[in-house]
Amino acid sequence: MPIYQAPVKDTLFVLNEVLGFERYSNLPGFADASGDMLEAILGEAGKLAENVIQPTNRDGDVEGCTRNADATVKTPKSFKPAYDAYREGGWMGLAIPAEHGGQGLPYSVNQAVSEYFISANMALMMYPGLTHGAIAAIHVHGSDEQKATWLPKMVEGVWTGTMNLTEPHCGTDLGLLRTKAVPDGKGAYKISGQKIFISAGEHDMSENIVHLVLARAEGSPDGIKGISLFIVPKFILDADGNPGTRNGVSCGSIEEKMGIHGNATCVMNYDEAEGYLIGEINGGMKAMFTMMNEARLGVAAQGLALSEVAYQNAVSYAKERLQGRSLTGPKAPDKKADPIIVHPDIRRNLMTMKAFNEGGRAFMLWTALKSDIAHRSGDNADRQEAEDHLALMTPVAKGVLTDKGFEHAVMAQQVFGGHGYIEEHGMSQFVRDARIAMIYEGANGIQALDLVGRKLGQNGGRAVQHFFKEVGDFCEENRSDEKMAPFTKALKKGLNDLQAATLWLMQNGMKNPDDAGAASTDYMHLFGLVSLGYMWAKMAKVAQARLAEGANGTADFYEGKLVTARYFMERIMPETAAHLARISSGSASMMALPAEAF
Structure with missing residues (x-):
């Protein structure tokens, strides 16, 4: 059976030693998550993830969700007790403002513990994850009355939330949306239409489900300029604010999916369901992006979390599985074969995953910390820089961490060989x-x-220039430090490749948009490599400083950081050159064939 141990020590290293978490104690919420308290929060989250949530993961995959005859959904039997433990522990409202019933702690702390919970059971954690997106939209765009009505129970986790965007004929192009909203003459709207791929759309773990639905109000223009956002609850609230009459919204079916079987991914039907406008009429896209940005950072954490748990299981297997002898002579002469962790190709897989996970964790927490600054700082310049960083890095974090998360789950499966293809091992x-x-x-x-x-x-x-300057300044500041040379030289080479790719896009992308489109995925991954490389260089600098101070009995930890940093710079960072070469080749060969030739 799969194993999992929350990487609490590594998270504390990143937050405290690399990002200087204590420097932000002047920001709201940070004083409540300093020192021993931060360690206690992460430790308790780790215990809940390991002991309560992780044991439900295989159950959920095997059992899945079932749609009942009355269009309700039954979740795996182990899910509700685990969700209740999560909810009752106050984890739902960890970073939500206190005025809505939350604890007001930093978002970066919430992102850290989210990694643990997702590694333990991704499908289960999608239920509160979608709720966070709905909470963010109501908090930013809802009226005071809507906040008072919906947020406390959602923050408590007694009610959950969803995001209803996609329709059968429209995914990314929301301008084609057909769901309609007709005023009912009483201040509400009647919502009619169908939405698909709605995660946590119907389930039995909460008393009410608060759907946030994109729809076109009667008389609104075509395209995205005519889209509005509505609150459409599963149960209409009674005079006391409690769930009352069942609304005209139901689960038409549960999607049959490749994975996340424990999450109810639903086709949702709206039949003149009562809904309430959030924000301004035709202002739905702005509200949607509030939800989407929250969700995209959450999905980035999913990529990291799955890579981490897959890696942990691959390491455990590689240490135990006996197969063949080391190329440099037996390492376990008392046994008939050596454990496969002695083989270079197994090491290549494990080191690649390890380097990504630790660098990706630092990148994710760095970005989460910028979110805290953007939302909590009183300094306009700091807030603007943080907002720029978030806007720039959100697509990089989502795209790179999830692409690599899948790639590394496959890589970990490969370590298991044939056993990785057998369901009982969990890979x-x-x-x-x-x-x-x-x-x-x-x-x-x-x-x-x-x-x-x-x-x-x-x-x-402005944002990309700031990033270039920050990374460039770091390389320059450490240029004379010989011990840092293996890290700064490789980072500077990667930065040069990224800057060259950016210049190429500026010169060619506007003239031929296909060139920009053809370069985009390579550019995103090139940007991700430099971002992770920057994190590794910063971690290496801290590790060297701690070792110079004596390391206080933890030398192995810091020496491991330096070895992994060197591996990243030697074996992974050179990929920037390949990305630059592909970007610079343009789109000609990619776009040359007529459609009929495929």
Whole structure:
């Protein structure tokens, strides 16, 4: 059976030693998550993930969800007790403002513990995950009355939420949306239409489900300019604010999926369901992006989380599985064969996953910390820089972490050989579950186009220029440090490739949009490599400093960081050159064949 141990020590290293978490104690919520308290929060989250949530993962995959005759949905039997433990522990409202019933802790802390919970059971954690997106939209765009009505129970986890965007004929192109909203003359709307791929659309783990639905109000223009966002609850609230009459919304069917079987991915039917406008009429796209940005960072965490749990299981297997002898002579002469961890190709797989996971964790927490600064800082310049960073890095985090998360789940499966293809070992589930993260909340090709087509040129390229300067300054500041040379030289080479690719896009992308489109995915991954490389260089600098101070009995930890950092720079960072070569080749060969030739 699969195993999992929350990487609490590594998270604390990133937050405290690399990102300097204590420097932000002046921001709201940070004083409540400092020192021992931060360690206690992460430790308790780790215990819940390991002991309560992880044991439900295989159950959920095997049992799945069942649609009942009355259009309700039964979730796997182990899910509700685990969800209740999560809810009762207050984890749902960890980073939600106190005025809505939350604890107001930093978002970066919430993102850290989310990794643990997702590694333990991704399908289960999608139920509160979608609720967080709905909470964010209501918090930012809802009226005071709507916030008071819906948020406390959602933050408590007694009610859950969804995001209803996709329709059978329209996914990314929401301008084609057909779901309609007709005023009922009493201040509400009647919502009619069908939505598909709705995660957590119907289930038995909460008292009410608060659907956030994109629809076109009667008389609104065609296209995305005529879309509005509505709150459409499963149960209409009574005079006391409790779930009352069943609304005109139901689950038509549950999608038969490759993975995340424990999550009810539903076709949702709206038959003149009562709904309430959020924000302004025809302002739905703005509200939608509030949900989507929240969701995309959550999905980025899914990519990292699946890579981490798959890696942990691959390491455990590689240490135990005996097969063949080391190329340099037996390492376990008392046994008939050596454990496969002695073989270079197995090491290649394990080191690649390890380097990605630890670098990706730092990248994710760095980005989450920028979210805290953007939403909590009183300094306008700091807030603007953080907002720029978030806008630039959200597509990179979502696209790169999920692409690599799936790739590494497959890589971990390969370590198991034939046993990785057998369900009882659990590796197949990691692969199947990780695959969806590359698709939903904006397929990764869309993330790449968003990065190249919108984010690079936003505000005159202010965000990307700031990133170039920050990484370049770090390399320059450490140029004379010989011990840092293996890290800064490789990082600088990667940065040079990224800058060259950016210049190429500026010179060619506007003249021929196909060139920008053809370059987009390579550019996104090139950007991701430099971002992770920057994190590894910063981690290496900290590790060297701690070792110079004596490391206080933890030398093995810091020496491991330096070895892994060197591996990243030597074996992974050189891929920037290949990405640059593909980008610079343009789109001619990609677009030359007529459609009939395929």
